[in-house]
Amino acid sequence: MATVPAPVITATNLVKKYKDFAAVDGISFEVAPGESFGLLGPNGAGKSTTMRMVGAVSTRTSGDLSVLDLDPNQFGPEIRSQLGVVPQSDNLDAELRVRDNLIVYGRYFGLPIGRVKARADELLAFAQLEDKAKSKVDDLSGGMKRRLTIARALINDPRILLLDEPTTGLDPQARHILWDRLFRLKEQGTTLVLTTHYMDEAEQLCDRLVVVDKGTIMAEGSPAALIREYSSREVLEVRFGSEKNAEVAGRLEGIGERVEVLPDRILVYSDNGEAELVRITERGLHPITSLVRRSSLEDVFLRLTGRSLIE
Amino acid sequence: MSQHTLSGAEHALSGAVRPRRFGGWYVAEHRFRVMRSYLQTVAVTGIGNPFLYLFTMGVGLGSLVSQNLGPDAVNGVSYLQFVAPALLCSAAVTVTAEEFTYPVLLGFKWNPTFYAMNAAPIAPGQIIDGIVYSVIVRLFATCGIYYVFMVFFGAVPSGWGVVSILVAMLTGLAFGTMVMTYVATIEQDTGQVAMLMRFVLLPMTLFSGTFFPLGSMPWFLQWIGWISPLWHGTELSRVFAYGASEPAWLIVVHVLYLGALFVVGWLWSRRIAARRLNK
Ligand SMILES: Nc1ncnc2c1ncn2[C@@H]1O[C@H](COP(=O)(O)OP(=O)(O)OP(=O)(O)O)[C@@H](O)[C@H]1O
Numbered sequence: 333m334a335t336v337p338a339p340v341i342t343a344t345n346l347v348k349k350y351k352d353f354a355a356v357d358g359i360s361f362e363v364a365p366g367e368s369f370g371l372l373g374p375n376g377a378g379k380s381t382t383m384r385m386v387g388a389v390s391t392r393t394s395g396d397l398s399v400l401d402l403d404p405n406q407f408g409p410e411i412r413s414q415l416g417v418v419p420q421s422d423n424l425d426a427e428l429r430v431r432d433n434l435i436v437y438g439r440y441f442g443l444p445i446g447r448v449k450a451r452a453d454e455l456l457a458f459a460q461l462e463d464k465a466k467s468k469v470d471d472l473s474g475g476m477k478r479r480l481t482i483a484r485a486l487i488n489d490p491r492i493l494l495l496d497e498p499t500t501g502l503d504p505q506a507r508h509i510l511w512d513r514l515f516r517l518k519e520q521g522t523t524l525v526l527t528t529h530y531m532d533e534a535e536q537l538c539d540r541l542v543v544v545d546k547g548t549i550m551a552e553g554s555p556a557a558l559i560r561e562y563s564s565r566e567v568l569e570v571r572f573g574s575e576k577n578a579e580v581a582g583r584l585e586g587i588g589e590r591v592e593v594l595p596d597r598i599l600v601y602s603d604n605g606e607a608e609l610v611r612i613t614e615r616g617l618h619p620i621t622s623l624v625r626r627s628s629l630e631d632v633f634l635r636l637t638g639r640s641l642i643e
Numbered sequence: 644m645s646q647h648t649l650s651g652a653e654h655a656l657s658g659a660v661r662p663r664r665f666g667g668w669y670v671a672e673h674r675f676r677v678m679r680s681y682l683q684t685v686a687v688t689g690i691g692n693p694f695l696y697l698f699t700m701g702v703g704l705g706s707l708v709s710q711n712l713g714p715d716a717v718n719g720v721s722y723l724q725f726v727a728p729a730l731l732c733s734a735a736v737t738v739t740a741e742e743f744t745y746p747v748l749l750g751f752k753w754n755p756t757f758y759a760m761n762a763a764p765i766a767p768g769q770i771i772d773g774i775v776y777s778v779i780v781r782l783f784a785t786c787g788i789y790y791v792f793m794v795f796f797g798a799v800p801s802g803w804g805v806v807s808i809l810v811a812m813l814t815g816l817a818f819g820t821m822v823m824t825y826v827a828t829i830e831q832d833t834g835q836v837a838m839l840m841r842f843v844l845l846p847m848t849l850f851s852g853t854f855f856p857l858g859s860m861p862w863f864l865q866w867i868g869w870i871s872p873l874w875h876g877t878e879l880s881r882v883f884a885y886g887a888s889e890p891a892w893l894i895v896v897h898v899l900y901l902g903a904l905f906v907v908g909w910l911w912s913r914r915i916a917a918r919r920l921n922k
């Protein structure tokens with residue numbers, strides 16, 4: 333039997349403080365080689381801060397961290413030579429053309445210029461940007477810039493790819509193209525670590541994830557396991573109009589496994605949403621709209637924190 | 644784990660050997676590619692400026708001076724010979740006032756490419772090194788061309804004048820790295836760089852003995868010259884260009900002052916970059 337491979341990232345009680353404020357407040361996790369690992373959490377949860385520490389550009393305040401068995405405090409350049417980093421906001425060089433952005437970046441890894449050029453052309457194809465090779469960066473759309481940033485992160489064939497909100501701000505089509513590219517990398521065995529506040533993204537891309545809030549880990553597991561543990565199979569969403577939701581909620585006693593009242597709607601957690609809807613109408617309550625859907629990580633988050641993931 | 648495939652850590656250790664050694668040069672290479680996008684401006688100013696300045700200041704203004712005061716009017720040489728080494732230093736300072744300000748502000752703030760470099764195996768200090776290297780190259784080209792024009796205009800009587808290329812470069816670097824130190828700290832951009840050009844660079848150029856000897860200024864303005872790297876550089880380059888008489892101790896002061904500013908500015912900028920990029 334194969335032994336369990338050693339993790340490529342190990343964080344133990346990782347803390348990052350800015351003055352007195354703990355942006356990351358003692359989080360621990362491991363990432364196995366080839367795994368696709370996600371940090372899911374709302375704004376300000378500490379996702380980017382964690383990513384910067386893992387990316388060996390931000391010194392931790394306390395705790396232990398090892399990336400590829402090396403301590404980022406001592407071996408920053410060594411670790412970074414094996415990483416691909418997609419930061420939350422693009423920092424492509426707007427003064428250079430698309431292909432040159434890849435070339436200068438490849439040189440930072442000490443790669444010979446010939447190899448960098450060949451690799452740049454491969455990556456332009458991978459990112460579907462061949463016909464933009466000579467364009468200015470500012471002339472690219474948001475989705476193209478993001479693809480170029482991902483291509484840039486791959487110039488050194490990284491073992492670990494760190495993606496900080498890779499698809500935020502993109503339209504659905506652009507997101508799907510990106511997801512497809514990330515899938516392919518995953519198939520090739522690249523370890524992915526990504527942050528997101530889109531639950532569908534986490535469900536699509538992550539083998540395993542941690543839900544982070546206020547710098548701490550609230551839960552950990554595969555998307556399916558988290559949903560199983562913290563939510564029901566289905567969710568019934570009913571709306572009675574914003575004034576009446578709260579009032580109606582009082583009359584839903586005994587309906588579903590659990591009920592969440594949000595300002596604009598009521599969520600009824602149950603394994604059979606349609607059946608709950610029938611029971612609600614039997615009580616003489618007639619929602620303006622109703623919808624039955626599968627449980628998602630959004631529901632997990634709501635359950636764990638009592639707050640919505642996207643405000 | 645098999646013994647024959649390298650572990651991740653081993654890959655990492657070998658992967659950082661070249662970046663640790665040559666990282667600064669990779670940054671310089673990046674800067675050259677960027678400069679290529681404004682190569683025209685670099686070329687036009689590099690060739691146009693010496694011609695224009697030497698012609699108008701040296702030849703035009705110079706003939707006026709010698710008409711009134713004789714051919715060896717200033718410091719025992721012609722006005723052109725007096726002003727040319729100063730213009731050379733001033734050209735160097737103009738280059739560094741540009742290269743150590745906007746690209747630095749851009750890289751930390753407006754188009755934060757420094758963070759991208761740092762996410763690759765490049766250390767913050769190497770980013771600063773790379774900028775310095777690239778500016779040295781541009782300075783060498785600019786000052787070299789300037790010097791050729793000076794010779795062409797008959798503005799350098801002494802063969803030692805070639806050394807004034809190095810003096811001018813050092814002058815530019817002394818001023819520029821100090822400015823970079825300041826610019827690297829700018830978090831809120833409220834136009835400080837434009838202010839710097841107007842309230843530091845311009846007065847410095849006017850009161851550094853460029854167009855007339857510092858001694859002919861009122862005493863209460865002479866301190867500007869004493870703190871100005873441009874004055875020290877200009878005085879020193881005149882020593883080489885036409886053998887201006889300068890006490891030995893003052894020559895030592897010029898060299899030490901310029902060298903110290905350059906080294907302190909460089910190292911200090913490295914520290915600021917390291918602090919700033921490590922969020
Ligand atoms: N350099 C810094 N100085 C001070 N506070 C900081 C700094 N960087 C981050 N913070 C704070 O740390 C907390 C976590 O920030 P972080 O960027 O890690 O959140 P995030 O989970 O990535 O959020 P988002 O989804 O908005 O990107 C925030 O409250 C933020 O204001």
Ligand SMILES: [Mg+2]
Binds near residue numbers: 379
């Ligand atoms: Mg973030």
